[in-house]
Structure formats: C-alpha cells, structure tokens
Amino acid sequence: ETGVTQSPTHLIKTRGQQVTLRCSSQSGHNTVSWYQQALGQGPQFIFQYYREEENGRGNFPPRFSGLQFPNYSSELNVNALELDDSALYLCASSPLGQGFSGANVLTFGAGSRLTVL
Amino acid sequence: RKEVEQDPGPFNVPEGATVAFNCTYSNSASQSFFWYRQDCRKEPKLLMSVYSSGNEDGRFTAQLNRASQYISLLIRDSKLSDSATYLCVVNKGIGANNLFFGTGTRLTVIP
Numbered sequence: 735e736t737g738v739t740q741s742p743t744h745l746i747k748t749r750g751q752q753v754t755l756r757c758s759s760q761s762g763h764n765t766v767s768w769y770q771q772a773l774g775q776g777p778q779f780i781f782q783y784y785r786e787e788e789n790g791r792g793n794f795p796p797r798f799s800g801l802q803f804p805n806y807s808s809e810l811n812v813n814a815l816e817l818d819d820s821a822l823y824l825c826a827s828s829p830l831g832q833g834f835s836g837a838n839v840l841t842f843g844a845g846s847r848l849t850v851l
Numbered sequence: 852r853k854e855v856e857q858d859p860g861p862f863n864v865p866e867g868a869t870v871a872f873n874c875t876y877s878n879s880a881s882q883s884f885f886w887y888r889q890d891c892r893k894e895p896k897l898l899m900s901v902y903s904s905g906n907e908d909g910r911f912t913a914q915l916n917r918a919s920q921y922i923s924l925l926i927r928d929s930k931l932s933d934s935a936t937y938l939c940v941v942n943k944g945i946g947a948n949n950l951f952f953g954t955g956t957r958l959t960v961i962p
Contacts, residue, residue: 767947774859776938776952777895790948824894842894 738763738827738843746849747815755810755846757825763841765789766808768800769824771845777824783808812848820850852877855941857953865961868929872956874939875921884915884922887938889955895938898924929960 739758747753759766765784769777779792783802797813806827812819826840857874864870876884884901899906901913901922912925922941926933939953 769952774954776855776954778952779948779950782947790946792948840897842896844894847892 738825738841740823740825740843740846742846743844744847744849746851748851749815749817751815751850752811752813753815753848755812755823755825755848757808757810757827757843759806759808759825759827760841763827763829764806765828766802766806767826767828767840768808768810769826770794770819771822771824772818773821780810815850817850820848822847854878854943854951855939855953857939857956859954859956861957861959863959863961864929866929866931868960869925869927870929870958871923871925872937872939872958873921873923874941874953874956875919876939876941876951877920878941878943879917879920881920881941881943883942884913885940885942886911886913886922886924887940887952889936889938891935895952898937926958929958931960931962934958934960 738760741756767782768780771777780794781791782789786802799811802808822845824845825843828839855876886898887895888898889895899908899913901915905914910927914923936955936957938955941951943949
C-alpha cells in the first residue's frame with residue numbers, strides 16, 4: 735500500500751507570490767487534512783477535505799485555500815505569501831470522512847518545506 | 852491559553868536512562884490522547900494512544916490523569932534511536948479542527 739506523498743519537497747518563494755502544494759492520499763483513505771508546522775512548533779490544523787469539500791477549518795485566513803479531487807488527492811494554495819508562511823506543510827490522510835475523531839487514524843506525508851523570502 | 856502545552860526541552864539523557872515527558876491540556880472535555888514521534892525534518896508518526904487506565908508498549912508507558920489534565924510518556928532503557936521530538940496530541944471532539952498538537956519535547960540520547 736502506498737503512503738501519503740507530497741510535492742514539491744522544498745521550494746522558495748518571495749513575498750506576495752502564490753504557491754500550490756500537492757498531496758496524494760494513502761490508498762483507501764478518502765479524507766485529507768493539511769497542517770502548517772513552523773520551526774520549533776507543533777503542527778497547526780489548516781483545513782480538512784472530504785468528498786471534495788472543505789470539512790473543518792482552523793484559524794487560517796482565506797488566502798489559504800484548497801481542493802480535493804475525485805481520486806482523493808488534494809492541493810493547498812496560499813496566495814499573497816508572507817514571511818511567516820515559511821514552514822513545513824504537512825498533509826495527512828485518513829480513512830474516515832465526517833465524524834473523524836482520532837489522531838490514531840492519521841497518516842502524514844513527509845511534507846513540503848516552504849521558505850518565503 | 853494554549854490547548855496543549857509541553858516542555859520543549861531539550862532533554863539530553865545517556866543511553867539506558869529513564870526519561871519522562873509531561874503534557875498538559877486546557878479543555879477538561881478532551882476525549883482522546885496520543886503521543887506522536889517526529890524525527891528531525893521528517894513527518895510525525897503515531898507512537899501510541901493514551902488510555903485512561905494507562906498503557907505500555909515495550910519500553911514506552913503512557914499515562915493519563917484526567918483530574919489534573921495531563922498526560923505523560925515514560926521511556927525506559929533509552930536507546931540512541933529514541934532521539935526525536937515527541938508530540939503530545941489531544942482530541943477535543945469530533946472533527947479534525949478539534950485535534951491539537953503540542954509544540955513537542957525534544958529528546959537526545961547520548962552514547
């Protein structure tokens with residue numbers, strides 16, 4: 735069974751630019767969550783996608799948006815990048831849809847490390 | 852107040868030592884608890900769930916104290932391979948937006 739894969743692994747952008755990060759969920763998983771992990775911090779929940787719709791959102795501004803595709807893969811888009819957006823962006827898939835209730839079902843990808851200059 | 856608080860460390864311990872980490876959570880209605888391990892520049896991976904009665908997995912023991920709202924992780928006979936950051940995770944309820952990660956406690960096991 736394939737795990738969660740993310741791309742790109744590293745990227746550098748400048749302030750004001752836009753970025754798209756991609757995630758392929760683990761086989762059999764239909765739900766994708768995105769997290770931001772700043773240096774020295776724990777992962778912060780951005781949002782979750784289930785059945786191609788946003789299903790829960792953390793405390794992130796609207797310039798953070800996403801998509802989920804019929805094959806359950808997902809994209810995270812960040813517009814008008816700011817220096818504080820520099821972080822590791824983690825995608826986690828899970829086999830549950832609505833009613834998700836446990837961290838024990840999350841499988842994380844290796845992340846995309848974004849640097850904003 | 853943060854949902855989950857951990858001592859960031861670092862904890863530097865010799866091989867074979869016993870080390871314990873604590874994590875406190877703010878919401879008494881929190882329902883489930885976990886410890887994740889994150890190696891340097893890698894993704895978090897589930898280490899173990901934490902059950903009300905406490906649970907053990909080899910050298911690792913997790914405890915939950917609901918009255919004091921903290922969870923703990925004890926590592927016995929530390930190995931070099933235990934060096935990592937240990938993240939405390941608390942679930943307040945249904946929905947991924949109710950899942951909170953601590954900042955992590957960094958452990959380095961020294962030869």
